[in-house]
Amino acid sequence: MDKIKTSYYRVDAPIRLKDVPTLTNLNASDDQLKDRLSDIRRKIGKLQDVLYAHGKYSVLVCFQGMDTAGKDSLIREVFKDFNSRGVVVHSFKTPTSIQKKQDYLWRHYIALPARGKFGVFNRSHYENVLVTRVHPEYILGEHLPGVDSVEDITDAFWHERFEQIKAFERHLAQNGTIIFKFFLHLSKEEQKNRLLRRLRLEEKNWKFSPDDLKERTLWDKYQQYYEEAINITSTDHAPWYIIPADNKKAARTIVADIMYDELKERKDIKYPVLGEEVRAKLDVYKKQLHHE
Structure with missing residues (x-):
């Protein structure tokens, strides 16, 4: 089995998604x-367990990807x-x-993990x-000042929004949140196969929506905007990792x-050490319990 090198998947320089592979099996069997x-x-x-006891950091893990990229099953298997x-x-x-009725980051702020x-x-x-970006008309539902039509949503608007997101992540990192951002990179052909599977298997029918096919026609736009978002917002404190997602088992293992x-x-994350006074009396406490 191939060694998994974190640096191979991390975005440290501008990338083009069409040049990034969507499939790997890591030279390993299932x-x-x-x-x-x-x-x-x-x-x-x-x-x-150590992170919880240490109590000074939290970890935020973000998953993005096209429909059928395998986010749900990956989360289920990796965090089992x-x-x-x-x-x-x-x-x-x-x-x-x-x-x-709140700003667009509000629902994400209130869902952040505790230390x-x-x-x-x-x-x-x-x-x-x-x-x-694919559906700019959705922005109108945010009721933003100065945005009364799609024509008001300019390149400057998106630039500002990217800056806001970067500031959001920088603030989190500075306050003890370790951030992982994973893009599950799926090929269009594999998405087709997975959608067909949802239609073919009765127990998978519930996952299918006609909207999936409508969004699929916008594939190229989504790829363009994912590429731009990844290149603009991959930073040292909140890097993006592009994960080949055509093989679900390999993708889970890599993540x-x-x-x-x-x-x-993170060598500073360790179990807290008992105070000297308590440690000096450990034998006393043991005897106390044994002689109850």
Whole structure:
């Protein structure tokens, strides 16, 4: 099995999505990938326990990708060995009427993980510069001052919004949030296969919507805007990782490996040490319990 190098997937320089592969099997069988994932997620689970005890950092994991990219199943499999109290998953769909009365980042702010916990965003604040760029009419629902028609949504508007998102992430990082942003890079052909599977298998029918086919016709626009968003907002403190997503098992393994690789380097995250006075009396406390 190939060694997974975090730097290979991290965006440290401008990329073109069409030049980035959507498929890898890491030269491993399905069983090998399954075993590797099982091993690495147990290790991340242990790190989560230390993170919780340490209590000074939180971890935010964002997943973006086209429909059928495998976000749901990846989240289910990668975080399977976590203590359920230490991870919270949020799925961001169309904003509610209440959310539309706030600024577009508000619903993401209130979903952020507390110190010591992991927060997983299934789709994220990037929907506000992806779906809304493909469908700029959605912006009108935000009731922004000075934006009365689609013609008011200029390049300057999007530039400002990217700057706001970068400032949001910088603020989080400066206050102890470790940020991972994963783009599940799916090929158009593989999406077609997965949509057909949803139509073919009765137990998968519920996942299908005619809107999936409408959005598919806008594939090139989505790829363009994903590419721009990734290039503009991949930073040292909040890097993007582009994950080949045509092979779901490999994608899950790569994501888990990257998180473990990065988190284990945080040497300051460790179990708290008991105060000297308490440590000096540990034997006393043991005797007290034994002689109850």
